[in-house]
Amino acid sequence: MTHNMSSPFSLSYLNTITTRLPPSLRPFFLLSYPVPPSASRRLLSPALGPAPTLYGKGPEDVYFTISCALGFTILREICVRYILRWFALLWLGPVDRANGSGKGKGRTIKDERERRRLKRKRQHVVTRFAEQGWSFLYCSVFWSMGMLILRRIPNATSPAQLWGGYPFISLPGLTKFYYLAQLGWWFHQIYVIHSEKPRKDHWQMFTHHILTIALIVGSYVINITRVGTLIHVLMDFCDILLPLAKMLRYLGLSNLCDLTFVVFLVGWLLTRQVGLFLVIRSIIFDLPQYIPYRWDPSEGFLWTRKIHYTFIGAMSVLLCLATMWFYLACMVAIRVVRGMGAEDSRSDDEDEESPLEDVPEVQSSAGHITKSGDVTPAGASTPSENGNGTGNGDLRKRR
Numbered sequence: 001m002t003h004n005m006s007s008p009f010s011l012s013y014l015n016t017i018t019t020r021l022p023p024s025l026r027p028f029f030l031l032s033y034p035v036p037p038s039a040s041r042r043l044l045s046p047a048l049g050p051a052p053t054l055y056g057k058g059p060e061d062v063y064f065t066i067s068c069a070l071g072f073t074i075l076r077e078i079c080v081r082y083i084l085r086w087f088a089l090l091w092l093g094p095v096d097r098a099n100g101s102g103k104g105k106g107r108t109i110k111d112e113r114e115r116r117r118l119k120r121k122r123q124h125v126v127t128r129f130a131e132q133g134w135s136f137l138y139c140s141v142f143w144s145m146g147m148l149i150l151r152r153i154p155n156a157t158s159p160a161q162l163w164g165g166y167p168f169i170s171l172p173g174l175t176k177f178y179y180l181a182q183l184g185w186w187f188h189q190i191y192v193i194h195s196e197k198p199r200k201d202h203w204q205m206f207t208h209h210i211l212t213i214a215l216i217v218g219s220y221v222i223n224i225t226r227v228g229t230l231i232h233v234l235m236d237f238c239d240i241l242l243p244l245a246k247m248l249r250y251l252g253l254s255n256l257c258d259l260t261f262v263v264f265l266v267g268w269l270l271t272r273q274v275g276l277f278l279v280i281r282s283i284i285f286d287l288p289q290y291i292p293y294r295w296d297p298s299e300g301f302l303w304t305r306k307i308h309y310t311f312i313g314a315m316s317v318l319l320c321l322a323t324m325w326f327y328l329a330c331m332v333a334i335r336v337v338r339g340m341g342a343e344d345s346r347s348d349d350e351d352e353e354s355p356l357e358d359v360p361e362v363q364s365s366a367g368h369i370t371k372s373g374d375v376t377p378a379g380a381s382t383p384s385e386n387g388n389g390t391g392n393g394d395l396r397k398r399r
Helices: 010-018 037-043 061-092 095-099 109-151 159-163 173-195 202-221 225-250 254-290 305-337
Strands: 294-296 301-303 367-369 375-377
Touching: 061 109, 061 173, 109 173, 109 225, 159 225, 159 254, 173 202, 173 225, 202 225, 202 305, 225 254, 254 305, 301 305
Parallel strands: none
Antiparallel strands: 294 301, 367 375
16 A cells, blocks of 8 residues: 655645655554545545545554554653643742741641642642643644634535535545544543543543544544534534633633633533534434435445434434533532532542642732632732632633
């Protein structure tokens, strides 16, 4: 199999890097099954402009997915350990300054214990900031990439574009990279949820990840990648906002956290509740008008009644999971508005001294410490000053 990366998107530089690789290693670093340029011009409409290199599908795509999963794991370790943790430590400052305990002979045993507790809390905050920062970076990049792919398709959300061109056997290089990289990301995420401290909804998240992998693989194999890209974009948007809100909270920027959380809730309602519902509706009512039940692998037709119903069922489960998490997010917002504080039903179990996972009891470069341990931005009122005993910034919701 010949491997070629000659395409208009930014990954073409890999061709130069990998030309000296043995042929057996090239599927791990290059997209496989390129379609000859003459065939690419026949498959694409002239209205779309110059034809990019198209790629078919096959078993060797597994190797590229493995490379993506391993690559994300390595990148995560680099970003979390050496970039994001460093930034959080720089922002939050030393524990002594937040603790207020003096140095030297005057420190009591109680002060020393409190200092150790604050150090453990600060370490927890720094770790969580770095983990959320990695999710924020990935989802920002790949949501933008998904939007770019959809923008290249005229009226991409119309039923005629989603289903009318079936089967989508050959894909532009960027689309194929996007799909295989997303698959690698979710395998990487399974590793992440088993390497981090277990959360209370560990098995719900594990079920979500397995279901997502099944949907990606299924849509890729049966050639309905266009709707798969749309679903990715709908899902990834909120995965930008929630990590960002948590990062702002960990840094003590409560007002910005609150604003981001509100945008997150509105975004979730529009993309995951309304958007996914409309996709499922299109699968039920629009898809049969464009794709007949036909099993002909030689022509790329892999659509049967059983597959259709299975697809509807899997998407419905995904919508149910999204609805459950949206309900929990709304409960967090209601508790904060009522001044009851907010607990994350998904947060990990802390020791008895520190039951709340994201209250940074350390001095931020832009705030001071309240009596409850919250960081209040400079110029903002404390909970006792604004009449809210818990503080509006006390958002501990994690998707």
